[in-house]
Amino acid sequence: EPEVTxxxxxxxxxxxxxxxxxxxxxxxxxYFYWYRQILGQKVEFLVSFYNNEISxxxxxxxxxxxxxxPDGSNFTxxxxxxxxxxxxxxxxxxxxxxxxxxNEQFFGPGTRLTVL
Amino acid sequence: KNQVExxxxxLIILEGKNCTLQCNYTVSPFSNLRxxxxxxxxxPVSLTIMTxxxxxxxxxxxxxxLDADTKQSSLHIxxxxxxxxxxxxxxxxxDSNYQLIWGAGTKxxxxx
Numbered sequence: 753e754p755e756v757t758x759x760x761x762x763x764x765x766x767x768x769x770x771x772x773x774x775x776x777x778x779x780x781x782x783y784f785y786w787y788r789q790i791l792g793q794k795v796e797f798l799v800s801f802y803n804n805e806i807s808x809x810x811x812x813x814x815x816x817x818x819x820x821x822p823d824g825s826n827f828t829x830x831x832x833x834x835x836x837x838x839x840x841x842x843x844x845x846x847x848x849x850x851x852x853x854x855n856e857q858f859f860g861p862g863t864r865l866t867v868l
Numbered sequence: 869k870n871q872v873e874x875x876x877x878x879l880i881i882l883e884g885k886n887c888t889l890q891c892n893y894t895v896s897p898f899s900n901l902r903x904x905x906x907x908x909x910x911x912p913v914s915l916t917i918m919t920x921x922x923x924x925x926x927x928x929x930x931x932x933x934l935d936a937d938t939k940q941s942s943l944h945i946x947x948x949x950x951x952x953x954x955x956x957x958x959x960x961x962x963d964s965n966y967q968l969i970w971g972a973g974t975k976x977x978x979x980x
Contacts, residue, residue: 756911767869793972794970794971794972794973795957795967797970807963831936841909843911843912845911850966856913856914856917857968858914859912860911861910862909862910862911864909
C-alpha cells in the first residue's frame with residue numbers, strides 16, 4: 753500500500769541553524785501539507801502546496817519557513833534559523849485532491865525536531 | 869472561532885471493554901468530520917469520515933456517530949484490544965477553505 757515517507761525520523765540541531773525536513777508524498781497525489789505537533793499539544797496546520805505554489809498557510813508559517821518541491825517526488829520544509837520553540841514533531845501529508853468531503857489526507861510518520 | 873473540543877482528555881479501560889469518546893465542535897461552515905487514530909510518535913491514521921448527511925459510520929470495531937444539529941460526534945470502540953492504545957483525534961473540515969480544525973485528542977490506554 754502506498755504511503756507517505758519522511759526523513760530523517762529525528763533531527764537534532766543547534767538554535768539558529770537551518771534544517772530541511774524531507775517528505776516523499778504518495779506518487780499520484782497533487783496536494784501536499786506540513787503540520788507540526790508540539791509535545792502534548794494539538795496538531796497545527798502550517799502550509800498546503802499545490803501546483804508548485806503555496807495554497808494556504810497559517811500564522812505559524814512565517815518568513816523563517818519555506819517549502820519546496822525540488823523534483824517530481826520530494827517535498828521539503830526548510831526552517832532557516834531554528835528557535836527553541838520550533839522543537840516539535842513535523843508531519844507531512846498528501847491528498848489526491850483538495851480535502852473536500854471524502855478526499856483524505858495521508859500522513860507520514862513524522863520527523864521529530866529537537867532544537868538545543 | 870472554529871474549535872473542536874474532546875472529552876475525556878484521557879481514559880484507561882480494561883482489555884475487552886467498550887468505550888465512547890466525545891467530540892463537540894463549533895466549526896462553520898461544516899464540511900465533514902473525521903476521527904483519526906495516532907499511535908505514540910506516529911502520524912495520524914484516518915478511521916472514519918462523515919459528512920453532514922451521515923449520522924453513523926463503522927470501521928471494524930470503531931463506530932462513529934454525528935449529530936449535526938447539536939454539533940456533536942462520538943467514537944465508540946467495541947471489545948477493546950491492547951493495540952487500541954493510542955490518541956484519538958476528532959478533526960472537522962470547514963467548507964470554506966477545507967482546512968482541518970484539530971481537537972486535542974483523547975489518550976486511550978488499554979490495560980490487560
